[in-house]
Amino acid sequence: MLARVIDERGVVVALEGPLGAGKTVFVKGLAAGLEIDPSSVSSPTFVIASEYEGRGPDGSPRRLIHADLYRVGSAAELEGAGYLDWIVPGHVVAVEWAERALRWLPRDHLRVSLETLGRDRRRLHVQATGPRSVQLATKWVEAGGFAVQLA
Ligand SMILES: Nc1ncnc2c1ncn2[C@@H]1O[C@H](COP(=O)(O)OP(=O)(O)OP(=O)(O)O)[C@@H](O)[C@H]1O
């Protein structure tokens, strides 16, 4: 489970995939792993991002930011919403439709693309884009890889 291998430095996870691919479900799994009630996670409709207080495996606090850029129209809107303030070390930032604002992503992030194979089957492509995300992806695989449970 990804959430259990993220340390206090946090990570930015860029989620890509078409409507209904399972990006929000993935974030629910991330939340559950951070001891946040997954049912409290839904795609923010009127806000760009929601914040949750969770815990890491060692009991230390972890802040989860769930952003959805689907409706974002401009860079100014993104900046106005404080999006850039969330992308700081220590935060676990999960971004749906991150491809709409690639230039705002830190260079080193985890890119997860979801592909629908059937009604209840998904394929995940995980790309690490720097040393930190390579380290995380490696630990993630060592820890048993992907376990996303539907709420
Ligand atoms: N890993 C999974 N296993 C089985 N079913 C899934 C999985 N992920 C998502 N689904 C199904 O797909 C539906 C849509 O998922 P979800 O809302 O997470 O998509 P999304 O990528 O966030 O879409 P949007 O682009 O609209 O935000 C869910 O209601 C669920 O039924």
Ligand SMILES: [Mg+2]
């Ligand atoms: Mg969604």
